[in-house]
Amino acid sequence: MLKFYTNRCKGCGICAYFCPRGVLEITELNKSAIKAGKENDCISCGQCEMRCPDYAIFVKKEGA
Amino acid sequence: MKSMEELVDFYFRPNRLPHLWCPGCGNGVVLGALLKAIDAENLAKDDVAIISGIGCSSRASGYVDFNTANTLHGRALPISTGLKMARPELNVITLSGDGDCSAIGGNHLIHAARRNIGLTLVVFNNSIYGMTGGQYSPLTPMGKKATTAPYLTIEPSFDILALAQAAGATFTARATTYHVPILVDVLRKGIRHEGFSIIEVVTGCPTNYGRQNQIGAPAKMMEWQKDHGVMKAAWDKMDEAAREGKFPIGVLSERKDLKEYTKAYDEVIVRAQASVKEETA
Amino acid sequence: MSRVLLLQGNQAVVEGAIAAGVRFYGGYPITPSTEIAEGMAKRLPQVGGKFMQTEDELAGIGTVVGASLGGVKAMTATSGPGFSLKQETIGMACSAEIPCVIVDVQRVGPATGQPTSPSQGDVMQTRWGTHGDHWLIVVSPSSVPECFDLTRRAVELSEKYRYPVILLMDEIVGHMRERIELPDSYEGLSVPRRKQPDTPPEKYLAYADTDGSMVPAMADFGSGYRWHMTGLVHDETGFPKGTPAATKNSQDRLHLKLRDHEDDIVQVENYRTDDADVVVIAYGGAARTAYDAVDMARDEGIRAGLLRPVTIWPFADRQIQAVAKKAKCLLVHELNCGQYVREVGRAVRGLVPVDLYAKYDNEPATPEQLLEKIRESAEKIKGAK
Numbered sequence: 001m002l003k004f005y006t007n008r009c010k011g012c013g014i015c016a017y018f019c020p021r022g023v024l025e026i027t028e029l030n031k032s033a034i035k036a037g038k039e040n041d042c043i044s045c046g047q048c049e050m051r052c053p054d055y056a057i058f059v060k061k062e063g064a
Numbered sequence: 065m066k067s068m069e070e071l072v073d074f075y076f077r078p079n080r081l082p083h084l085w086c087p088g089c090g091n092g093v094v095l096g097a098l099l100k101a102i103d104a105e106n107l108a109k110d111d112v113a114i115i116s117g118i119g120c121s122s123r124a125s126g127y128v129d130f131n132t133a134n135t136l137h138g139r140a141l142p143i144s145t146g147l148k149m150a151r152p153e154l155n156v157i158t159l160s161g162d163g164d165c166s167a168i169g170g171n172h173l174i175h176a177a178r179r180n181i182g183l184t185l186v187v188f189n190n191s192i193y194g195m196t197g198g199q200y201s202p203l204t205p206m207g208k209k210a211t212t213a214p215y216l217t218i219e220p221s222f223d224i225l226a227l228a229q230a231a232g233a234t235f236t237a238r239a240t241t242y243h244v245p246i247l248v249d250v251l252r253k254g255i256r257h258e259g260f261s262i263i264e265v266v267t268g269c270p271t272n273y274g275r276q277n278q279i280g281a282p283a284k285m286m287e288w289q290k291d292h293g294v295m296k297a298a299w300d301k302m303d304e305a306a307r308e309g310k311f312p313i314g315v316l317s318e319r320k321d322l323k324e325y326t327k328a329y330d331e332v333i334v335r336a337q338a339s340v341k342e343e344t345a
Numbered sequence: 346m347s348r349v350l351l352l353q354g355n356q357a358v359v360e361g362a363i364a365a366g367v368r369f370y371g372g373y374p375i376t377p378s379t380e381i382a383e384g385m386a387k388r389l390p391q392v393g394g395k396f397m398q399t400e401d402e403l404a405g406i407g408t409v410v411g412a413s414l415g416g417v418k419a420m421t422a423t424s425g426p427g428f429s430l431k432q433e434t435i436g437m438a439c440s441a442e443i444p445c446v447i448v449d450v451q452r453v454g455p456a457t458g459q460p461t462s463p464s465q466g467d468v469m470q471t472r473w474g475t476h477g478d479h480w481l482i483v484v485s486p487s488s489v490p491e492c493f494d495l496t497r498r499a500v501e502l503s504e505k506y507r508y509p510v511i512l513l514m515d516e517i518v519g520h521m522r523e524r525i526e527l528p529d530s531y532e533g534l535s536v537p538r539r540k541q542p543d544t545p546p547e548k549y550l551a552y553a554d555t556d557g558s559m560v561p562a563m564a565d566f567g568s569g570y571r572w573h574m575t576g577l578v579h580d581e582t583g584f585p586k587g588t589p590a591a592t593k594n595s596q597d598r599l600h601l602k603l604r605d606h607e608d609d610i611v612q613v614e615n616y617r618t619d620d621a622d623v624v625v626i627a628y629g630g631a632a633r634t635a636y637d638a639v640d641m642a643r644d645e646g647i648r649a650g651l652l653r654p655v656t657i658w659p660f661a662d663r664q665i666q667a668v669a670k671k672a673k674c675l676l677v678h679e680l681n682c683g684q685y686v687r688e689v690g691r692a693v694r695g696l697v698p699v700d701l702y703a704k705y706d707n708e709p710a711t712p713e714q715l716l717e718k719i720r721e722s723a724e725k726i727k728g729a730k
Contacts, residue, residue, distance in 0.1 A: 003069070008081050012088030012270070017283030049068050050244050051286065053092030054082060058069040077573075110569050115411070118576075126573050126584060131566035133414060133574035135407075136437050142404035146371060146411025146419065149395050151567045154415070172407075175400035329395055336390030 001060045002042060006031050009056035015048035024048060032057055066103055068096065075099045075109075080127045085120060086194075088274075088282020090241035090267030094188055095124045097244055098157070101251035112155045115144040117169060119161035120195045120269075121188035138169030141176045144183050152326040155184070155255060162189040162203035166222050170202070173224075173262075174231035180259040181325035186251070187224060187262065190269035198272030209276040225316055228262045234319040235261035240289035241268065243313055250315055259324045266293065266311070346529040354492040354518040355422075357525055358448060359384030361496030362420050366535035367446070368394035369419040371408030373401055373427060376460040377516045378450035381422035402430035409445045410438055414574065416565025418500055418538070422448035425458065425467055428474070435509055436475030437576040439599065442552070442561065444503040444539055446496070448512040450519040451629075453707055462707035463516035463630055465680040471511045472658050478596065480603040482506065482610060483657040485513040485629045489523035495655070501536035502610060506602060507560050513657055515680065517630030517709055539563045546570045551583040552595075559602035603659055612655040613664045617643065621650030623722045624668050626689055627678040628654045630709060635678060637712035642719045649719050657685075662692045669693040673726040678702040678715055698725070 002023075011030035023038045032052075034042075048057045066074060072081075085091045102112060113131040116122035117140035125132040131154070135143045144158040165173055165187050176183060192210060193199040200210035202222050209216060225236040235257040239247035247265060254261035268274060268285030279285055292310045294302065299312035352360070358381050362370075370385040382398065389396040395412075399405045405421045412419040423431060428449040438445055451467045453459035467474075471483045482502050486495040496512055503510040528534070542549045542562040551572035552561045561581075564570030577585035578592050603610060617639055618624055627635040632653045642649035652668050654661050669675060674697055677686040683703045690699045702718040704710045 005081075010082070010087035012282045014088060014283045014286060017281070018286075051093065051242075053085065053089055053096075053241075055068070055072045055092065055096065056082075058067065109571060110567065113566050126575065129571055131414075131571050133441075134577065135410075135574075136433060136576060139403060139407045139434060142371075142399065142407025143411035143414070145397070145404070146369065146408030146413070147415045147566060148411070149371075149397065149408065150369060150412040150415025150417040150419075151565075154567045171400050172404055175404070329390075333390040333393055333395075336387070337393075340391050 002034065002048070003058045003060050004032065005056045008054045010054055012053065014051050014053065015057055018047045018051050020045060020047065071096070071099045071103055075102070075128050077127060077129045083127060084123060086271040088268065088270040088285070089120070090190065090285075091121050091124065091188055093241040093244065094121070094186065094247070094265050094267055095127065097247040098186065098251055099128065100248045101255060104248070105252055105255050107155055107255070111153070112157065113147055114157050114159060115140050115147065116159040117161070117164035118195070119164045119193070120190075121161045122159055122164060124159050138164055138167070138172065140164065141169060141172035141183070141185070145176060145181055148181055148183055148326060149329070152182070156182070157255070158183050158185045160185060160187055162187060162191060162224070163193045163201040166202040166224055166227070173228065177228045177231035177233035177260050177262065179325045180232060180234050180322045182258055183260055184254045184257070185260070185262045187264045188267050189224070189264050190267045190273060192269050192273040194269045194272045198276055211276070224264055225262065229317050232322070233262050233317070234259040234322055235315070236317045237261070237315045238264045238266065238311065238313045240266040240293045240313060242286045242289040243293055246313060253315055257318070259322060347526050348529060349524060349526050351522050352489055352525050353380055353520055353522050354486070354489050354514060355380035355450065355520065356384055357489045357492035358422070358496045358512070358514070359388055360527060361493040362446070362500065363388050363392055364493070364531040364534040365418065365497040365500035367418045367420045367500055368392070369409065369412035369417045370394075370421065371397045371399050371412070371419070372405040372421040372423065373399055375402075375424045375427045377452055377519050378422045378424045378448060380519070381448060381450070402427040403434065406431040406434040406447065410434060410443050413443050413445050414566045416568065418444070418504065420446040420448065420500070422450065424450050424452050424460070425454045426456070428467060428470065432474045433476070436477055436479075438509040439475065439479045439481065440477070440576050441574045442507045442563070443509065443574070444507050444563070445509050446499045446503050446512060447509060448514060451513070451515040459707050461516065463680055463709055464705065465515055465629060465631060466684070466705075468513065468657060468679070468681065469684045471513050479599050481511060481658055482508060482603065483511040483513050484655060485657045486518055487629055487632045487653065488518070489521065490525045492518065493525060493527065497534065497536060504536060504539045505560070506606065507539055507563050508603070513629065515630040517633065542570055550581045552579060553581040554598065559598050559605065607659055610656055611659055611661050611664070613661045614653040614655055615668070616651040616653065618650030618652055618668055618672070620648055621671075622648045622673040622726060623650070623676055623719050624672040624674070625649065625651045625676050625678055625715070625719065626654070626665065626685070627651065628657060628685070631678050631680050634710045634712050634715050638715035638719060641712055641716045642723070647719060647723045660688050660692065665689060665692045666696070669696045672697055674698050674700060674722045676700045676702060676718060676722045678704070678710065678718070680704050680709065
């Protein structure tokens with residue numbers, strides 16, 4: 001499960017680029033978000049969280 | 065162990081986010097890795113001082129909840145040195161940029177290394193002066209564009225770790241903002257190292273370096289780091305031709321034969337006080 | 346118990362610093378201040394303090410600021426060229442309100458000038474040397490015993506007002522040897538440390554004026570009070586704030602915390618000024634000539650006196666105005682082309698003529714030379730009547 005801090009996101013696109021499942025995109029509002037239809041594709045690999053320079057996206061373990 | 069979200073909540077001062085760095089700037093990754101390293105080393109906030117110079121990266125000190133100072137361009141190391149002398153028990157971590165540390169503060173770098181004073185110096189190397197809008201630094205590679213090198217740079221760049229080693233640094237390491245686990249690992253080792261340690265972090269400045277040199281999106285700069293950073297063990301086995309354009313990452317050198325400076329000074333105090341006793345005897 | 350010694354001014358500075366509780370020195374050797382570094386290198390570790398010979402002048406003042414952040418009374422010493430190099434960091438110490446003492450033993454300048462010859466060419470640099478707009482405290486000794494006393498006072502003022510203080514010396518005072526009586530033990534001579542916070546750490550604001558003194562409490566790095574120091578304009582939290590109101594507030598406090606304590610900070614010495622017609626104004630090494638010249642003038646029947654600013658900055662406006670109201674003429678004597686005289690002129694606002702005896706040829710004036718100028722000034726006021 002992904003948790004977004006939208007106010008921190010600057011839309012740099014690093015998360016979307018490195019996401020191995022193509023789950024993320026940068027919206028018209030210049031914010032990171034889950035692509036339509038990709039809601040269940042996240043494998044919680046943590047690439048986005050590790051690479052985000054703005055602490056704007058975190059991976060929450062299911063049930064946590 | 066804290067999650068990244070918990071780390072940010074715990075170590076950032078209230079209301080400091082979003083930070084002022086540009087979209088895609090690697091500085092946030094370096095600072096995040098530093099927090100991971102500090103947390104993993106179980107250092108109490110009160111026992112850590114973060115002293116920075118001037119430049120984009122040096123703004124990092126104001127964001128985090130330690131004893132912090134955002135000082136003068138080039139002078140982070142002398143101020144860190146004085147603090148370490150006054151309070152040797154503090155973990156003094158000095159944050160500096162490539163221009164701050166190798167140009168205007170270059171003299172302090174070689175002498176801090178020579179003394180082997182127990183500071184952990186983190187050099188955010190984005191190959192450019194970002195804060196002032198993209199002028200070349202001593203770490204800008206040759207043949208690159210900068211606002212002060214519109215016809216390409218003609219100056220060879222420093223290898224700042226080779227420079228520090230030659231000056232006597234007892235711990236040198238390099239990582240990139242792509243290689244986050246390695247970055248955290250070398251930061252931890254640098255903090256643990258008793259003498260002077262320098263960690264160069266190759267980081268991207270999409271706004272002022274990437275754009276002028278047509279590297280493309282921020283992620284492309286990270287991709288470049290991935291393709292050009294080579295682990296030390298692999299690097300050691302490569303021939304000159306294979307090394308062309310690449311750079312080694314990981315711990316590059318470590319020595320334990322030299323006494324840390326404040327410890328060496330404790331011996332000066334012992335000798336001085338013995339001389340007084342002799343005089344008065 | 347005490348001991349009588351024959352010491353250089355520079356050596357007396359070292360003893361004054363040790364007595365005051367200075368426990369860190371960082372600096373770079375430069376004539377004519379080097380004996381201070383040498384003395385501190387020997388004396389500091391004897392009392393458990395630390396000395397560093399830094400790679401350059403910039404690192405000298407840098408380490409001093411760092412040590413002060415750690416809660417240690419810290420000092421550096423230099424001369425003109427090095428004083429110029431230290432200016433940026435002195436400015437930061439003003440902005441961030443970091444107590445420290447900077448000794449400038451003046452020599453002839455500009456540039457390398459005459460390193461072993463006396464001059465008072467830095468007197469305006471002590472006031473306006475750093476960029477930006479702020480007040481500073483500068484004190485200047487005229488004798489070897491006073492080097493001891495004023496070094497202690499410089500440390501005391503810097504700690505009390507949480508501000509850099511400059512001890513302005515010149516080659517005469519730095520290098521001359523004089524009798525000085527020092528106590529065997531410095532116990533009880535250490536000056537009070539900077540004000541400590543009386544709030545719990547989570548309530549502490551590093552730049553808040555909590556008691557109306559305009560001097561914020563300063564916690565040591567590592568003491569459990571975590572705060573942020575910056576050279577950027579900041580508000581009472583210590584974090585950068587660049588609004589017009591925040592900028593004005595911070596500038597105001599830096600000015601007012603000295604201006605409103607001038608009674609405590611500003612000291613002058615009056616010598617035979619009570620009934621004086623001609624009052625010599627001289628400081629530091631130049632004032633030494635003036636005591637003799639005043640006595641010689643008195644012997645000739647000229648009612649002369651000396652006002653010696655001990656505190657050079659903030660300027661002794663009121664004290665000089667008081668003398669100007671009674672005297673017929675002021676005669677400023679300084680070892681430069683005429684710097685402090687402009688301030689004197691500004692302060693007396695035409696109440697009395699302000700003459701200048703400027704000497705800037707590598708040598709101090711003799712009492713006879715200054716006496717001749719006193720005679721000229723006395724003659725002029727006679728002619729004016």
